Amino acid sequence: MIRHLLSGADLDADTATQILDTAAEMAAVAGREVKKLPALRGRTVVNLFYEDSTRTRISFEAAAKRLSADVINFSAKGSSVAKGESLKDTALTLQAMGADAVVVRHPASGAPHRLADWVDGSVVNAGDGTHEHPTQALLDAYTMRSRLGRLAGLSVAVVGDVLHSRVARSNVLLLSTLGAKVTLVGPPTLIPVDIAAALAPGTDVCYDLDAVLPSSDVVMMLRVQRERMNDSYFPSAREYARRYGLDGPRMGRLPEHAIVMHPGPMNRGMEITPEVADSPRSTIVEQVANGVSVRMAVLYLLLGGNNR
């Protein structure tokens, strides 16, 4: 098993499949009356969050607690971090407290890589800047596999602000490793020209959402910040929604079995309409539940479910 999970590229097909299989076993625990396993008793998991992200933090917290780990939530706000403590000093502090795993969310790309140089425990990237969010990709893959029964050969459209999306990067890497075909869709300003070469050579880019929908098994809508229009990435929120938002009629162009995903939080009316978000094709709530199972699997395997 790998020691850290920093990038979707850290996972080969076997390791990723092992995590998804383990997550399925963890999901069974969630159905029990007592939703707890003793696997990580006596181990300490630190949630180190430099950005507000309640949903990701509580997902990791629930995962660690269901495995009986001791959980410390270290929020950068109102802590020594807010007083200007460096990431390295924080790392040494966590090290001294005996953190077995550090789950880190950080606005700077690569911060988890730096942290991994400074702590002995495992580092899990819970989202770093505009880089990656590998557990999101794992839970997305898990969701696709449970809805559609497979990953190999699936056509997945990832739609929106690919340039700034850590979810997109991790998904492209992981889905390609697992044999799915990814098409990135959005305005050219928000899709780096060399993204396929950078991440996975088989990746396609298309600027026309309507052209991609009929052949997609999965449509993954990315959150698009309205403020991007102030940087001229697109003219207005309205035009963005018109060209790249997923509404009812567009959803109708999808094949019968296709699913609609969104990593949340959604901008309803921007990239996705309520009609789509709340439809039976939408897996958005499922993704949240699956997130806990996948994060349980990641923590369990990294912390030596099978290697210590």
Next chain:
Amino acid sequence: MNSYLIRNVSILGAAPTDLLIRDGVVVETGTGLSASDATVIDADGLVALPGLVDLHTHLREPGREDAETVETGSRAAALGGYTAVCAMANTSPVADTAGVVEQVWRLGREAGLVDVQPIGAVTVGLAGERLAELGAMAESAARVRIFSDDGHCVADPRLMRRALEYVKAFDGIIAQHAEEPRLTEGAQMHEGEVSTRLGLTGWPAVAEEAIIARDVLLAEHVGSRLHICHVSTAGSVEVLRHAKARGVRVTAEVTPHHLLLTDTRAETYDPVFKVNPPLRTATDIAALRAALVDGVIDIIATDHAPHAVEDKECEWAYARPGMLGLETALSIALDVLGPQWDLIAERMSRTPARIAGLTEHGHDPAPGAPATLTLVDPAARRVIEPAELASRSRNTPYARMTLPGRIVATFLRGEATVLDGKALK
């Protein structure tokens, strides 16, 4: 003054000869020389070069003496074979007045290891809004001739035009940090495949090339001298080639790191590889090397940029850009160019001395020339250990790399500043 008899030295790769230094000048060369009063240096296997001249050095004093001082930077320079360095203006306070440039100049004289030639800021506080008192700096004891807002681009085209015109009165030169600011907002590394993969905001090559293109046209229009700092892209080379063919009075420098390291170094997110302009691609490196050989790029300049540990031991986006260069530049040049000693002397000593107007520098060791030279052991190979560097900072990108060549001795006007690879003060 001391006298030195350097035995069996190869001047710029020529057959070994003896070289006698007395009263600050080379008095004699030839085989079998003797001088009873002279300190004898066995230079068997060593190559003598004119003392190196760096057109682009950050000495950090005044303001960031925790990162470097004029003295520690001078020592690093001497150990790197340099006899003169041009100190960039982005200190705190900024070197935008006669008072600050004279202070830096005086500190250099006191350190006495290399000639420290201050560069003056083009605009007040490097703010890019109005001209600093360029004439006052030119007339000061520091006799400033090169002006640069390095670290910032003189982005306003009208201000750039005026600066180019104004310094003609005292044969000044504007050294431009070519970086279109709107195209590089938040930029962290070269824009390309690697930045896309790493999720770091890109610094596109066009942001450099567009400014160089504009400025060579401005320089042509007003007939002024322009120097381009740290050229980093293949496209910039083409713009410069075109401008030189038209007869524009433009010169250009490339740094050692842009000749050797690619943007893939960012993959570790270790900010020791963060620099501005950023490390580029292998294609750019090939073009820069070719341009250095054919003369489209005139010189190697280090952009020696010391930074305190806390400014580098952090997240990539929060780190300050820049890397050390003085103590490794000649080794990189040897690695890149091989033992083409005349070319190395041209790119690292004669031409930078001429651009900077440092008339006492850049002379090949020969009878009558100032004894301002350095002795290199080209056969030596050394492993770069950051802790062993003389700079006060440790941000070398070459840590634990094995590089060719070692500076054995450096002389400034006949006085040894380095002997046996050790600084004498």
